[in-house]
Amino acid sequence: MSAARPAPATRTKAKMPLGRKIGITAFSVLAGLVVIAVVAAGFVVFTIQRSFPTLEGTITTSGLNDKVTVQRDDRGIPTITADDSHDLFFAQGYVHAQDRFWEMDFRRHVTSGRLSELFGASQLPTDTFLRTLGWRKVAEQEVDLLSDDAKAYYQAYADGVNAYLSDHHGAAVSLEYAVLGLQNPDYTIEKWTIADSLAWLKAMAWDLRANLGDETDRALLAGAGYTQEQIADLYPAYPFDQNPVIVPELSTDAPDAKTPDVEAGSTAPASLQWQQVDNVVEAASALIGQVGEGVGSNSWVVSGDLTESGMPLLSNDPHLGAAMPSIWHQIGLRCAKVSAACPFDVAGFGFSGVPGVVIGHNTSIAWGFTNLTTDVTDLYLERVQGDDYWRDGKLVPLKISHETIKVAGGKDVDLEIRSTNNGPIISSVNDDDAAIAQHPVTGSDGKVTEPSSMPDGDTAVALKWTALTPGTTAEAIFTLDQAQDFAGFRAAAEQFDVPAQNLIYADVNGNIGYQAPGKLPIRGAGDGSMPQPGWDSDYDWKGFIPFAKLPVLYNPDDGYIVTANNAITGDDYPYFLTNDWDYGWRAARITDLIQRASADHKLTVQDMRDIQSDTDFWIGKKLITAYKDITVDDTQVQSALDLFDLWDGQNAVDSAAAAYANVVWDELAQDLFTRREHPAPTGSQSRLFLVADNLLDDPDSSWWTNDQISVTSQQQMLVKAATDAYHRLAELEGSNPEQWTWGGIHKLTLTSATFGSSGIAPIEWLFNRGPLAVGGGSSVVDATGWAIGDGFDVSTVPSMRMVVDLSNFDASTWTNLTGESGHAFHPNYDDQAEAWQHVQALPWAFSPKAVKAAATHTLVLAPAD
Secondary structure (H helix, E strand, O other): OOOOOOOOOOOOOOOOOOOOOOOOEEEEOHHHHHHHHHHHHHOOHHHHHOOOOOOOOOOOEEEOOEEEEEEEEOOEEEEEEEEEHHHHHHHHHHHHHHHHHHHHHHHHHHHOOHHHHOOOOOHHHHHHHHHHHHHHHHHHOOOOOOOHHOOOOOHHHHHHHHHHHHHOOHHHOHHHHHHHHHHHOOOOOOOOOHHHHHHHHHHHHHHHHOOOHHHHHHHHHHHOOHHHHHHHHHHHOOOOOOOOOOOOOOOOOOOOOOOOOOOOOOOOOOOOOOOOOOOOHHHHHHHHHOOOOEEEEEEEEEEEHHOOOOOOOEEEEEEEEEOOOOOOEEEEEEEEOOOOOOEEEEEEEOOOOOOOOOEEEEEEEEEEEEEEEOOOOEEEEEEEEEEEEEEEOOOOOEEEEEEEEEOOOOOOEEEHHHHHHHOOOOOOOOHHHHHHHOOOOOOEEOEOOOOOOOOOOEEEEEEEEHHHOOOOOHHHHHHHHHOOOOHHHHHHHOOOOOEEEEEEEEEOOOOOOEOOOOOOEEEEEOOOOOOOEEEEEEHOOOEOOHHHHOOOEEEOOOOOOEEOOOOOOOOOOOOOOOOOOOOOOOHHHHHHHHHHHHHHEOOOOHHHHHHHHOEEEEHHHHHHHHHOOOOOOOHHHHHHHHHHOOOOOOOOOOOOOOOOHHHHHHHHHHHHHOOOOOOOOOOOOHHHHHHHHHHOOOOOOOOHHHHHHOOOHHHHHHHHHHHHHHHHHHHOOOOOOOHHOOOOOOEEEEEEEEHHHHOOHHHHHHHHHEEEEEEOOOOOOOOOOOOOOOOOOOOOOOOOOEEEEEHHHHOEEEOOOOOOOOOOOOOOOOOHHHHHOOOOOOEEOOOOHHHHHHEEEEEEEEOOO
């Protein structure tokens, strides 16, 4: 066991707004009773360590064709070398099960809507919602769409997982099963299947589903009486004149996409009561990482014309909900001899439960992802009569199916799922959509209208989403891992339909590129910004944008490509993509930093890491200007305002001015938008930056009047925000502004998605780590996001950071959020967290020589017969 950990620090949990209070696995129980149970169950060193993976020697197992070598470095990162593809993915499944099986098992219960089987009746609302969406059923259909090769890879992976499970059970698989046994002692682990892997890609698509929240919020605002002008104020158009687009001009000379031809080159105890979820529409996202500000990503690539080596550099840091362990698992997959029969030599980041490498590089190309943020979800108002619904003037039958939800310690629950041609009806399982059904509004192009010519019946809301149609993303992972050039990369992009991602590219021949992949709908009469009338087929989707027409960029003259969830193209692009981009502050900052650095010197890997660590706070600089001529009589508040005089606008971890600026911003945003008789949703701070900037230039706007807080002018509201921010920070960090620090209130606690939110200190102590004081912030390049009105604790993060050097792959760097292992107290459980906290680079060995030099453990998997 690793060195003893210090006693857990006491922490106060901020109150979470509706839609965020989803304590998926929290339970209430007298701490003393749990401690007794823990001791009685033998939670001692043996129990903790028995699930740690074997890293040395030889393990024999049925199912292999030949020996496989697993070399691990001191951070536990494996490089697997095998003679054939079957053994390669079999070994990856075995290694994932060694490192992360509890996480894999939990995820498949999430994606199947089977959490109640683990945690009891409190999870029924979440399971009901997820069953209604039907992720698992879609994944099962996708199994049949796999090519023979890809299906064989997934089956080999599943066989490897099951080989590990064949001689590991209960707490020998993971410590969490011992804790689960306190409540659910009859639970047994099922075998892994191909559909279990594919369903996780649906979960990732949900987390990156783009504007569904904005569409819902606009509909709720209209239903609450907000005017069209007020909604337009809250959702301004993308500032094309201020921030960049990804593809200013479409490339016409990019190599055509083609598949690469790769040659050699029982009853629960009464004391345990799991917490009820409050809002299921965000529950699915909370289960895989809290949805909030910052879910997006940064990526950029620079050509050799701008670099010291003369070859491209590619950077990526996907922004996702903070998770313990990190959502990513680092790995290298190598065929001993690369050939058409065994075409893999690739390394990077993947998901436990899914074979292959999702983001990384092979021997020829490197790639990165950011969320495309295009609109791939629409809400449809439906008019229902009994078991029928209206469609173009006729009643047609609803599609009705039934499922049974099994409940640990309780009775089975029957579920009826009702769907229209537009998708499952979700207003019966989610409060926000039920509210939309009660006050239906529709509209497009920023206009809000009452639904016209509504047929008789009750109003319901259905969800249309690209991920609810079987797709080919599961195949795309292998196509991408094998690609040798831009044509092969585009072939993978064509298969990568859900979730829609910006894909950046670089290769060892010096080329750089970008491709927008994804299944992007062509809409009819509406634009998807508001719910549409489902009874009128004019509002149906009319197909998808042809891949050949999707934005592509190849070797641009500028020598770089930046994607940060900003607008992809200008208004002249012939197809509608969305109205709800990220507003481009991160993209503009990254572009500026690349331009300034490259004007001064040739760029290096360190320059890329420096950009990833940038903490420039755009709205903070606006606040400096806004408060320049404001003075207050309160000397203490004025001493805080004086911090702005010398502040550089950076959210540095040790900055007093950054601490004050962020609290002022939080107070101002709440005074403007949420502390009203009918609160307006805050959502993306990127959007609020532009809203607030517009209002600061318009002192006569009605938004500066708020009867709920007794202010009637811009001046009064600014003074109030500054005053309240001082007193709030004085309570948190003391009355002396010089002693404040941003990191003192902006912290990340690495929290287990299951047992880490119990409210019981001994159990939380087992699985959680931190808190970590960090710099950065929301809509900052170092995107440690927090939510307006919910304190400053970090909820979304750069889930990993990587820089790939195409001149020498061994000079590349990578850092995971936590560590490779999913086993609490294992040395690799959180050993990368400190480097992540300080945006430090960790070496990434790739060549056989470098992997051998870095290896601290070598395990051989050998066939049993």
